[in-house]
Amino acid sequence: xxxEIPPRPAPPSHRLTIVAFSIFFASFxxxxxxxxxxxxxxxxxxxxxxxxxxxVGGALSVxxxxxxxxxxxxxxxxxxxxxxxxxxLVQVFIDVRQ
Numbered sequence: 001x002x003x004e005i006p007p008r009p010a011p012p013s014h015r016l017t018i019v020a021f022s023i024f025f026a027s028f029x030x031x032x033x034x035x036x037x038x039x040x041x042x043x044x045x046x047x048x049x050x051x052x053x054x055x056v057g058g059a060l061s062v063x064x065x066x067x068x069x070x071x072x073x074x075x076x077x078x079x080x081x082x083x084x085x086x087x088x089l090v091q092v093f094i095d096v097r098q
Contacts, residue, residue: 017076018068031054032054050094
């Protein structure tokens with residue numbers, strides 16, 4: 001009965017958020033793949049932290065990507081900032097540790 005009704009298009013703010021979370025997910029996934037090829041030997045603590053950052057960042061971005069349409073644009077904006085700040089804090093921690 002409802003097969004003829006096309007899905008409602010996402011508002012422009014949701015579309016931009018979906019694209020942004022997709023880019024984040026692709027970059028974290030690409031970083032994880034490159035990480036595996038570049039560090040083939042035993043990993044240092046910094047290498048393990050960077051790998052964990054790729055895994056956690058990719059998991060968060062895919063969860064945010066899957067739920068981007070069902071939340072408000074303000075909530076999506078907060079999620080985007082939370083993801084960016086969390087990844088920046090990890091980078092600051094790695095830089096201080098080195």
